[in-house]
Amino acid sequence: MEHDRIQTRAWVLHPDIRSNSGRRPAEPALQEGVALARALPDLDVIGSLVVRLPKAHSGQLFGKGKIEELAAIFKTEEIDLVLIDGPVSPVQQRNLEKSWGVKLLDRTGLILEIFSDRARTREGVLQVEMAALNYQRTRLVRAWTHLERQRGGLGFVGGPGETQIEADRRAIDDQLVRLRRQLDKVVKTRTLHREARAKVPYPIVALVGYTNAGKSTLFNRLTGADVMVKDMLFATLDPTMRRVELEDGPEIILSDTVGFISDLPTELVASFRATLEEVLGADLVVHVRDISHEDTHNQAMDVDRILASLGVDENRARIEIWNKLDQLPKEEADARRQRAEREEGIHAISAITGEGLPELLRDIAEQLQGARHQEVLSLEFSQGKQRAWLFAEDLVQGEKQTETGFEITVLWTDRQKSQFSAL
The missing domain is CATH 3.30.70 (Alpha-Beta Plaits)
Known part of the structure; x- marks a missing residue:
């Protein structure tokens, strides 16, 4: 971590609202919220808490007593920023910021901030900016610092040289039109590249999975590429493609994609569609799961839902990988190995140790023989x-x-x- 960066003292709250139908298990959800916050280098996460509620209060999200109790904690701990792992309306945000005397960011704002910090390609940067503007449009209580920004990130979290510019809807709409034009140009170029690739007789294998499942580690292991691998959510944001020669099989193009996440902001699902188009064109989809994660089952369901929403049909050839065997206790790892052997299309592996990779590559080759x-x-x-x-x-x-x-x-x-x- 860079020492010359000013650290923002942050606290993560996960509201566990009983009346929510699609409620996730509270503890793993809070851990994911903390991992999201830690993905930003400017943040120092001081503490975190699950707040249980029968229902959300329309004006302030939490009840009066809970707001006062939290205000005391934030004051004692000198918190600058509160991250709420869930949706917060503009009114709730304004009221809570007033009550606590801190900046506040909801899950969507935080994910946008991370995406902005990580986007590398021209297309990625444009998509994040558009998603952020659409988000800002709904809450003009936020300042918008794109034009003055001197750091990665969207300026929600404090940074050097940040100025508070209030953007009105017209300014945002003008900017959106401009960005959309630029993005159309970039997408056209990308389509031409894809058309050129379609003429290459290499089948495409797309690695997909929940964020932090180990896709980039596996990608590096198989291709010898130096893709950024960090134990961080969204370490990969732009698809990376490499050619791989399979023993006794065809040459393939392996594609590493952005990690999926539950409750991905709708602004980003739409804008990152292009990033995930590689999956739509893939001959084989390889779903990488972190089998050591306590919420692995729900994560897998989230990935399936997102694939379906992208239009990846169920008939598409798929392999499921149970990764991170090395992080499980021996007995549990053995049980996973035995179950994977019994079930077709499942491989228990460790991308770190290389266990199970020769069998996986053989299966990929078999599935793709005569792919085109x-x-x-x-x-x-x-x-x-x-x-x-x-x-x-x-x-x-x-x-x-x-x-x-x-x-x-x-x-x-x-x-x-x-x-x-x-x-």
């Missing part, structure tokens, strides 16, 4: 719909016109072939 193959189709002039579909899917390698129609060379998977047959 070349074929020559003869289409009649009347089959315009089928021809258009082949071009729309980027499957055409070459085309010759004949007397009766077209001779088209395609590079496709069995799945795409069956989709074509169904047209």
Whole structure:
């Protein structure tokens, strides 16, 4: 950690609201909230607390007694910033900041701040800025410091050179239009790259999983790449792709993606869709799970939900990886290994020690054998719909016109072939 950075003293609260239908187990949720806060280098997390509530109070989220009790803690501990692991309305935020005399950030604001700190590619930066502006638009009580900012991050958390500029809706909308134009250009370039890749006969394998599941460690192990690996949420934000040669199998392109998280802000689900488009184009999806995490089951369900919302159908070839065996007690690790052996499509591994990786790579090779193959189709002039579909899917390698129609060379998977047959 850099010593010349001013540390903001922070406290994390997880409101455990009984009336919430999709309520998560409180302790693991609080731990995740603390891990989120620790992902920002400017924050020094002094303490954390689960606050149990029958229901949320509309004006101040918490009851009067609890607000006073917390105010005393924050004063004693000299807290500058309170992070609430859940949604907070603009009114609640303003009232709580007044009562406690601190800055306050809700889960969405914190995740946006982290994404801003981590985004590396031009596209990533633009997407975060747009997501942040959409979030700001709903709460103009917040200051907006993009133009003056002298550090990574969005200026919610204190930083050098930060000035408080109040942005009105028109300024935000103008900025959004400008960013959208820039993003469209970047996305077009990316689409061209993807089209170029589609012509390369390498199947794409996408690593997906809950944030901190060990995807980047596994990616590095398999590719020898030096992707940032930290025990931090969202250590990877921009997809990284590398070519890997499988023994007794095809060459593949391996893609490491941003980690998923429960209750990802809707602004980010939309704006990060492009980052996750690699998953949509993948021939095989590899779901990496941190099997040592106490909430691993719910994390896996969150990943499945996000994949479904992205449009990754259930028929897509998938492998599930139970990672971090090295972090489990011996008996539990043995039980996981035995269960994974019994169930098809599951591998128990450790990306750190390398256990289980040869078997995993063999399975990937088997699943992908003949993943894409070349074929020559003869289409009649009347089959315009089928021809258009082949071009729309980027499957055409070459085309010759004949007397009766077209001779088209395609590079496709069995799945795409069956989709074509169904047209």
